[in-house]
Amino acid sequence: MLRSPRTLLSVTSAALLVAGLAACGGTTKDSNTNSGSGTQASAAADPNAAVKEGLKIAFLPKQLNNPYSDVETGGGKVAVDELKGEYKLVGPNDASASSQVSYINTLIQQQQDVIVVAANDPNAVCPSLNQARAAKIKVITFDSDASKDCRDAFINQATTEGIGQSLAKMALEQAGSDGGEIAVLSATPNATNQNSWIEVMKTELKKPEYAKLKLVKVAYGNDDDQKSFQEAQGLLQSYPNLKVIVAPTTVGIAAGARYISSSSYKGKVAVTGLGLPNQMREYVKDGTVTKFALWNPADIGYLAAFAGAAMASGQITGAEGEKFKAGKLGEYTIGKDGEIVLGPPTEFTKDNIDQFNF
Numbered sequence: 001m002l003r004s005p006r007t008l009l010s011v012t013s014a015a016l017l018v019a020g021l022a023a024c025g026g027t028t029k030d031s032n033t034n035s036g037s038g039t040q041a042s043a044a045a046d047p048n049a050a051v052k053e054g055l056k057i058a059f060l061p062k063q064l065n066n067p068y069s070d071v072e073t074g075g076g077k078v079a080v081d082e083l084k085g086e087y088k089l090v091g092p093n094d095a096s097a098s099s100q101v102s103y104i105n106t107l108i109q110q111q112q113d114v115i116v117v118a119a120n121d122p123n124a125v126c127p128s129l130n131q132a133r134a135a136k137i138k139v140i141t142f143d144s145d146a147s148k149d150c151r152d153a154f155i156n157q158a159t160t161e162g163i164g165q166s167l168a169k170m171a172l173e174q175a176g177s178d179g180g181e182i183a184v185l186s187a188t189p190n191a192t193n194q195n196s197w198i199e200v201m202k203t204e205l206k207k208p209e210y211a212k213l214k215l216v217k218v219a220y221g222n223d224d225d226q227k228s229f230q231e232a233q234g235l236l237q238s239y240p241n242l243k244v245i246v247a248p249t250t251v252g253i254a255a256g257a258r259y260i261s262s263s264s265y266k267g268k269v270a271v272t273g274l275g276l277p278n279q280m281r282e283y284v285k286d287g288t289v290t291k292f293a294l295w296n297p298a299d300i301g302y303l304a305a306f307a308g309a310a311m312a313s314g315q316i317t318g319a320e321g322e323k324f325k326a327g328k329l330g331e332y333t334i335g336k337d338g339e340i341v342l343g344p345p346t347e348f349t350k351d352n353i354d355q356f357n358f
């Protein structure tokens, strides 16, 4: 189900992150389409280069105290062990815009070979990431992208279009035939990933088949459990006729479901979005949630480590069309703008949730 297809060409969502494209015209001399201000001169890719052992691969997720990050970086550690590298995990306890900068600076001083980062803000991390690249550290974003001119490749969990469309579709199903008001309960206001999914959702909602849905609010729980819970509560206070809360964050959907399951809105207000099966199981079993989606976060970390190792070994540079092997996940092809797509998301319901353990 979540096994990724062997080879995936990324379909970069149109209209998203377009602002970053300006920096991507780039020289093709080094066959790196991601050329940007901080790009060091890199040799052409050598597909036959052996992947080096002993590479220092550091993971910097959005925040450490998030079960999603734990699963993601856990997959990264498995990969780094397979690659016989040195794994490191660092990160802030909150997902605020600038919280990652000091960690990047320290990783540069430590002369890591690869930094795998989920950006809390597409731009706040850029000066430090470009310093890292100038110091010959390969920068792989995963989960939440940084601006294209400050990283070498991006591991996207699924296509941005696909995730946004799936969120809109689930909201429509959950609202029922009469439609009604829906609200988004997101992560932080600056999160690259959530913002790009919400943009796609909004585009979808303009289509005739969504005419009965009205998006009344995008609330931000900052990927903090308590704040997300309060925001869910606030949504119902402000919009008592709300039909669906769509949370494109594992923290938000779990907090939203917890609130609804213990309130008088249970059975009246649906909660859907992106969640971890282990966190959502009880709300699926008690009927609060009937459907949500996700990919296997462990596979993102795993794929990111293999991409970083291939790049630090000179096998790939981040240019479109380059291929590399990612252990048990098989071969991947780099898509446009250095994007590497893990695979399609899986939908979870009461019928399949017990088959998943993450």
Ligand code: RAM
Pocket (backbone or CB within 6 Å): 062, 066, 068, 069, 118, 143, 144, 187, 191, 193, 223, 248, 249, 250, 251, 274, 275
């Ligand atoms: C939260 C984080 C993460 C996102 C998932 C779906 O854990 O915001 O970045 O990918 O939800």
